[in-house]
Amino acid sequence: MEDVFERARGLFSAYDASLRALIPEAAELFDAHVHVGRDIDGFAAPYDDLLAFLRRDGARGAFAFCMDEPDRRPAFRAANDRTLAAAERSGGMLIPFVRLDLTEEPLEEAVRCLDRGARGIKLHPRAQRFQLNDERLAPIFALAAERRVPILIHGGRGLPPIAANLHGLMEANPEAQLIIAHCGIADLAALSEFFSGHRGVYFDTSVWSPIDVLDLFSRVPSEQVVYASDFPYGQQPGSLTLTVRTALAAGLTEPDLVDVLGGTALRIAAGEPPSEPGSPRGRATLEQPISFARIHHYLAMAIPLLWTRQADTIGVLGLALNACAERDGYMEARERIAELVACARDLWRTAGEAERDEERVELGRATFRLIHLADIIAVTAVIEPVSSPESAGVG
Template identity: 35%
Template sequence: MPVRPLPFDDVGSDLRAEALRWLGDGVTWFDAHTHIGHHDPDGYEADPEELVAALELAGQQKALVFPMQEPGGYRAANDWVLRSCAESGGRLVGLARIDPKDPGAMDEARRTLAAGARGFKLHPRSDAFGLPHPVVEEVVALAGEHRLPVLFHAGRGIPDLGDSVIHMATDHPGARLILAHAGISDLGLLGPRAAGRSNILFDTSWWHVSDLLTLFATVAPGQILYASDMPYGGPRYASMAMLRVARAVGLSPEQAAGIAGAQLERVVAGEDLLDLGAAPGTGGLGPRVLGFERAIGYLTAAVQMTFRQGDPTEALALARLACQAQAEAEHYDDLRAVDDLIALAQERTAAGGDPYAGVHAAMTAQVLAGTSAALNGR
């Protein structure tokens, strides 16, 4: 199931084209979160060539890559990642995946660094560990010695990572701790506390516009890294969403370019990080528009139902009804555009086939609904 969203993730091509015009030419894109593998219990899989093809399709240059879950252990998978990176012509940069419960975890971490890994990936949910954890501390200390990143799964399926992240960032200032999936497990707790701790970073590999707006409003732009989550996510949707949200909170094209790739280049090179300014806060987000907010709520339900193999029909219908906000006439055009995308989601869902066909139209609709009030007039 290689990069499953690719046939559908350009449903917002006009929105993406507008966002890229705002960003300007000459920006290097460096995706902070992609996977390869064939044995993950969730059934997804991808080869390195498929990731590179997806980068080409999106006009992007590079990606960090690491193994998907490997129930048999990570040594062979790490070797495949590093070999694939060496053969990619510079398009792929490898992180080694480490299971801290493995008795040989630290030997594997040292071995892969010597073989060319540019840091580590740790997954508390699929590899079933919690924080604090003594081996995780050792992995972070090793990364800190080389000024390299440790990327943590910080999305669904886990409790918050808590004060452990703050303590590790403080105790190992050379390590760059990246919380994946917009850090949704920790965003409310750690987002504001990340200020002044530039070695705590967040990647954008997440779909929900409200989470992304919270991230971009409350975390300094120099601590945010663009990411797609391939093969689970597609780079065209991910880049469109990232740019729309960055612009909505009031970031400049120069700050967005740092998020798109320039900062990650420094992370994997072990260099000093760019200072891209302070978190902008929520002041630029514009007025509350209840039609948009209601549509986002129902679209969230529809997307979640789809991901859980349920029926999103009722939630999509309610989302369309939310766009009939007669009291918000100044937002009429954008409400109609949101409604058009939801109608497309309904059409594709009713046609059957891959549910991703409908879900990408719904996700694009909620990005449009979540950013239009801020972007009107800009």
């Protein structure tokens, strides 16, 4: 097990190094979505781990909030207090957001924490089981507008359409600022119709699929997109690689990328007025060699198997590896994908043989990180140099 785990660590380190070459020198990294605490789902984000995660890439800071904590009742009060303490301990690196439960004095808890130094509000309609037409949201948005603090709201999986109700809340509170998490994939088309070009509304990039981020860049100006990892769910180098490579594939300029990676979020953190968005730079169609489309398809099939802790009985990673053998002019990219997938295959097999559940979980998460990197490369292959037919073995 240790041998294959060391291979994985070596690959992560190598991709850390190659990623730095893609990040503009002028970029100041700021992560718009991290957690600190422990979730009832078993994931944990201890303070020291979070700070190490941010410092490894030289991040200036992050918007931070608690998880769906075991002691979340009443009103996330204890967890919010821990977030405030972590922010104070970090010396300004963590910008604390207060997390609310609409069933337990949300307005009172928001005021309490904002008075104590919180600088944003976190809402999670899936975890806290509320709809966006809930009348208890109106005073929360009004408070955010009055205090000039952003609201970050879960916009990912597990939700019905949310765009129309969110639009109504923002129309009623034009001074409010909103960060829609996870690219707004729960309702991306409608959200972009309502909010593309809307000053003070942003989307964070904390998703697993590079296609979702490419779609976002095709619908929303880059001035409205902020880099986010969703730590501890998002890890490096995958989170940054996802944002950087999709931005380049979408045609963002270097100044655009500087803003996405931190400039825009730093202005939000500083309380500066929102800038006027331009036009979306991305394309509504995906350009991808067919072999890379096949690789992406097989890797996408692997993800739900991993998440549900199943073995690769279908052999999807073998299919992805076989697709890497095609000769289409992207030899270097295919070789890098093959190396990642081969290591993931071996890790996945090792996870099935692990005796302790903790080992299986750790190996499974490392396997996902490898597959995620491979998929990002496959989907964004257009930014790769194309080999000549001779060097690719064609002709």
